[in-house]
Amino acid sequence: MRLLVIEDEPKAGEYVRTGLTESGYVVDLARNGKYGLHMAHEFRYDLILLDVMMPEMDGWEVMRQLDKSAGVPVLFLTARGTLEDKLKGLELGAEDYLVKPFSFAELLARIRVALRRGSQQRVDDMLRIADLEIDVPKRRVVRGNQRITLTNKEFALLQFFVQNQGQVLSRSLIASRVWDMNFDSDTNVVDVAVRRLRQKIDEPFATRLIQTVHGVGYRCEAGA
Numbered sequence: 001m002r003l004l005v006i007e008d009e010p011k012a013g014e015y016v017r018t019g020l021t022e023s024g025y026v027v028d029l030a031r032n033g034k035y036g037l038h039m040a041h042e043f044r045y046d047l048i049l050l051d052v053m054m055p056e057m058d059g060w061e062v063m064r065q066l067d068k069s070a071g072v073p074v075l076f077l078t079a080r081g082t083l084e085d086k087l088k089g090l091e092l093g094a095e096d097y098l099v100k101p102f103s104f105a106e107l108l109a110r111i112r113v114a115l116r117r118g119s120q121q122r123v124d125d126m127l128r129i130a131d132l133e134i135d136v137p138k139r140r141v142v143r144g145n146q147r148i149t150l151t152n153k154e155f156a157l158l159q160f161f162v163q164n165q166g167q168v169l170s171r172s173l174i175a176s177r178v179w180d181m182n183f184d185s186d187t188n189v190v191d192v193a194v195r196r197l198r199q200k201i202d203e204p205f206a207t208r209l210i211q212t213v214h215g216v217g218y219r220c221e222a223g224a
Contacts, residue, residue, distance in 0.1 A: 001115065001159075002026040002177055004045045006036030006062060007077070008054040012100070016049065016077070019104050020111075024139055024152055024159075028180050033057030037065055043176070045072050047115055050094075052078040052085070063092040073114045077102070112137065127162045130207060130222040134162060143201060153178065154197050161210060161220035170217040194218060 003025050007013035010031075017027045028043070030036030033054045040048060040062075048066075052059035063074060073095035078085070081099035089097045095114045098107060112125075127134040132143040139155060141148040150158065156178045161169070171190045179189070194210065202208045210220050 001046045001156075002028070002044070002180075003047050003049060003111070004028050004030065004036065004039055004043075005049045005077075006030045006033060006040075006054070006059070007049070007051045008032050009051070012051075016107075019107075022152070023108055024155055025111075026156060026178060026180050033059065033062045037062050040066055040072070044070075047095075047111060048072055048074045049077045049111075050074055052076060052080050052089075060088065060092065063089070063094065066093075068093060073117065075110060075114055077107070127159065129162050129165050129209060129220065131205075132162070132201060132209065134159060141201070143205060146204075148200050150197070150200060153193060154200070157193055157197055158201060161218070165220045165222075168213050168216055168219050174217060190217075 001024075003020060005013060005016050005020070005027060007016065007029065008031055013029050013031065017029045020027045028039060028045075030039050034057045036048075036050070037057065050059045050062060059076060059078065063076075066072070066074065074093065075096045075098060076089040076094050077098050077100065078089075079100045086097045086099075095117065096110050098110060125136050127136065132141070134141050134155075136159065141150055141155070141158065157174070160174065160177050174190050178193075198208075198210055202210055207222070209222065210218055213219050
């Protein structure tokens with residue numbers, strides 16, 4: 001899941017980005033409304049967290065100019081907590097509205113709900129392929145009754161594979177969904193990460209789930 005945080009206050013932005021990254025999300029951070037709007041048009045996101053009070057372009061205006069047809073849910077994350085503010089945000093099309101200061105656990109819960117409700121792609125808490133199971137909220141992977149420990153990036157990569165099982169996924173698509181905007185597409189980071197993931201979730205087992213599609217990328221499917 002790739003999220004965009006549009007927040008001009010450096011400490012708050014880094015706090016949210018770090019917390020969401022540690023929770024397994026791929027997070028881009030925009031420091032102002034104009035740049036955030038540009039990124040929202042340039043890249044594909046599963047959810048946008050949007051502050052209201054920002055210089056040059058405030059969150060209300062960003063919300064007005066977002067492409068609603070893209071279907072990306074927006075969660076306002078702001079210090080403006082009057083009833084009028086909340087109604088305005090929701091009337092502009094936001095999926096949710098959370099007032100600062102907030103509990104990070106509540107933010108995570110609201111993000112999960114918004115992703116289930118508003119994302120174009122169905123978000124399930126439990127993902128399965130063959131004898132492999134992923135408990136997304138608990139970030140637990142089990143295959144054949146054997147618990148598998150993954151890094152955050154390996155977990156995000158496996159989650160993306162299983163959510164798109166059967167599809168051929170190019171390296172550039174994988175990079176855009178699992179790594180943030182600072183990813184260097186000229187490196188072999190994707191291939192290295194896939195190799196490490198295979199060592200954990202495929203090599204100890206009889207049935208391989210991830211296969212290479214030569215010249216294109218990878219495909220995850222049962223019986224590969």
